[in-house]
Amino acid sequence: MGVRTVLETSGRLLIVDDSSTIRRSIERHIFSDRVTKIYQAANGREAMELFERYRPEFVTMDLTMPEMDGLTCISKMMALKPDTRLMVISALGDAETAIEAVERGANEYVVKPFSAEDLNVALANLIAEA
């Protein structure tokens, strides 16, 4: 891996989840100074609007959401910006869905319910490996 400056790896994070409790919980677990700005979306349509406007480097993505589901969002985001680091955080616990998410471009897949420690580790991995 080449040496990267903090500036190159700093970035914007988009948190997508239809639960406001989960969105705030994820935001509270962002400790890295690599994340310079956080946006939140409550459904897939809002997520795509924010993604197209701000082009975030990192995304956490729920799957079961109104308006547009998370798998569709992942495909659309990857088509627009393939180097996006994206982590699914979903209740859907079946292997088929996890595989499909990864095939569409997700880097990580975390199954809810998560402990604070689970979330800390997953978010740190998502951001550190950028």
Next chain:
Amino acid sequence: MSDEEIKVFIDGVVRYFERVTGEPAEVDPPYLKGEDSVTLDFTGVIGISGRHRGAVYFTSCAEQLTELLQRFGETVIGFSDHEDLVGEVANTIAGNARQYFGSEFLISVPMVLIGQPDWISFPRHLKNFVIPITWRTYRSYLIICLERATAERDAVALPS
């Protein structure tokens, strides 16, 4: 529903409270719902479609939801937070069940019911299983109403 299928949901309840709070919930033996009301202050409902049809309900008192929200780190807690969390708990337990039922176990986004509205009706043609949950001093219930979709039932009924 088979005992094995009901156990999938019991395991989901236990996992939810253990992961989120670090404290296990106690689950009493499931029973078939009668005419008695089991809905509490807030109820999250997830519709099920695909190879199964029906619904999963999680119903809780406001006090339990407040304490769970605090475990998520919330400090200022209002009515809308209770609505949000009760739907999220129902969604999580129903979504986790796909690990057993597979990706054709399709779950809806949550619908949230407040209080005990008269129009809440549970499917009469299905057995409605009630799973009583105790976490700390609080009581809540998971209610499962599920059947295999028609084509799936027919396939199961056919001789091999």
